[in-house]
Amino acid sequence: MDTRKQDTARLIEEIVLAIEDKKGKDIVSLDLSGFDGAICSHFVVCHADSTTQVAGIAAGVEQRVLEKLGEKPWRIEGEQNALWIAIDYTDVMVHIFQRELREYYRLEELWADAPVKHYQYEE
Structure with missing residues (x-):
């Protein structure tokens, strides 16, 4: 694995740990590196139940x-x-949604062909 991929993997790992720490829900990462014209190589997406929690997750990340x-x-x-x-x-x-907006925008469905990794953690 080259250095850039290692750096990206480490960044994603720290982002996910920060989201888990603030009880973000349904955390996924999408690998967009195979798509021409994608604005970045990865999306990390999660949601929260309130704007206070959305802001808390962002600050934590x-x-x-x-x-x-x-x-x-x-x-x-x-x-x-x-x-x-x-x-x-x-x-x-990193995309941190309030639950209703995540359901409305369905960001993951826009990139349905992208490899997805789901993160599970114990509460």
Whole structure:
């Protein structure tokens, strides 16, 4: 595995651990690296039951990735209303939805051909 893939895998691992720590639900990663024109190589997607939890997960991801990897996001969108927060780490895009918006937008279905990894954890 080359260094860039290792770095991306480590970033995804830290993002998922941060989401789990804040009780994010139905965490998946989509590998978009095989798609021409994809804006990044991976999406990490999860949801929460309230805007407070959405914001908490986003803050947790940002804090953990900075602490563990020294990496800051390139851009964050959606913090104002916390219905859907997108955190852009260039190669990895994190999407944290409030449950209803995730069901409405069905982001995973837009990339249905992408390899998907589901993360299970014990509460």
